[in-house]
Amino acid sequence: MLLSRLAAVAAVFGLATCNAVSVNALRDHERPNIVFIFSDDHSTAAISAYGSRINQTPHLDRIAAEGMLFENTFCTNGICAPSRAVILTGKHSHLNSVPTNAERFDGSQTTFPKLLQAADYQTALVGKWHLKSDPTGFDFWRVLPGQGEYYSPDFLTPEGRKRYEGYCTDVTTDFGLEWLDERDKDKPFCLMLQHKAPHRSWMPGPDHLTLFDGEWIPEPDTLFDDYTTRSTPARAQEMTISDHMYLHYDLQVPPTEEEARDLKGPDRAYERLLDRMTPEQRAAWDAAYEPKNAAFREAKLEGADLVRWKYQRYIKNYLRCIQSIDDNVGRVLNYLEENGLAENTIVIYSSDQGFYLGEHGWYDKRFMYEPSLRMPFIVRWPGVTEPGSRDTHLVQNLDFAQTFLEIAGVEAPAEMQGESIVGLMRGEEPEGWRESIYYEYFEVGIHAVEPHYGVRTDRYKLMHFHRVDEWELYDLPNDPDEVHNLYGLPEVEELTAELKAELTRLREHYRVPGA
16 A cells, blocks of 8 residues: 555655764865756756657757656746745745745755855856845855846846846856856866746747747647546636737737737736847847748637647747757856866756646646646766666655755755755665655745645645645546546545545645644
8 A cells, every 4th residue: 555655764755864064075076066957947848858749959868868867856846936945955845935936035044055165165056046035155146137038138146237148048058157167176066057948938049039930849639628527726727828828928929009009917028028139139030020920910810720829839939948958058068078077077957847838728837737747857977877877766856955965975954855866866776765745836826826735656646726625636657648637536535545644644744834
């Protein structure tokens, strides 16, 4: 039974009981460097190493081919700021001060960069931060304010705010490589290179404006999902491609004079985003989009045809943003090779959560369904990760902090709630590894997604939308699209009881209020 199998592993979720920093007897040149490349809203369905049907990512695939791809990495809370806070602290959202995107991160708490600093690692953070407070624990930081902008992005530094010409993914990488050039070459380092892309509003860079033109990107099977058997929240959300995408802000169609007189919501920001471009960038943008937009206006699409057009425009722009990330990952890999750093540098690629690429007719994230729950996590550690290997253990972003600390030979404090996956990277089969993960989404109002929590095992998923007291249960191998809610069926009564008991155990273990 699930409960009996899991009860024996309850104790392994904690790590060391000592709060002091202790460093193993490794000389600096033996301690590996860490390059953590982190994007925003990158679905595994848009990485060819994960089997993408819609794009190719050769540089991300190179990391996987030369290292290890984790097939079952999941977020604890599927939105931007909470995921970042979990990674920094190794603690669930209800304990780290950031359960939603609204809170300001408490920079005084223990984080893995602070512990690396104390162990004489150089630490740097470049790119998206999204936690409102100034970064702490970094020798160098240069971060985007809020979500940041794709063109001519502003960056915040300890010295103030400055605008930089260029495309955000390129500029962020430039800053990261510049820091690598200027760092103290006698110390190990941890560089967190964090991209805005492919976050909404999916504005491609100059190099990829016409990529996928003339192609038809395959649609997900559930693009026209009717949510039969699903609970009320699945039907009440406001994140459908059909009804909730903005024509101008999201889909890059300029307003007519008549439309411009009554712009609502994010559409009001559309021209402001274009105004950030240089004349050359704007000319290239207009040359790429004006013919396509004219054809769209002329077609006067309706119904399913309009939804299909919206999907194609959305997914192509999303994938164009991904292509810039992949190109810049290649720049980083080449830099490490050219500067003799590749053999002693761990390269990790991940994203704060997944994203809906038309599955269930949606964009955005938040729900505990697989497309947004699942995170990419690919690691190249020369001499440690077996080239071309894949791992299927249940892993979460909750584990990243302890993993970085063990890599550096630093003992993790007892307050961290995850578990190092260094053993998994080595290809080991750890005794008593977790057989379930816990997820909780807290935010109210945005996209009308109901708060909920749940448990996922290697086969089953149980979710509770607690404010409306509705449940969903899925048998994932037999229903990978999660369209057949089994909750309440007589034949799963015993299974439901086991999963509810496991969910209660996890909530108590992670000290969830009210558990």
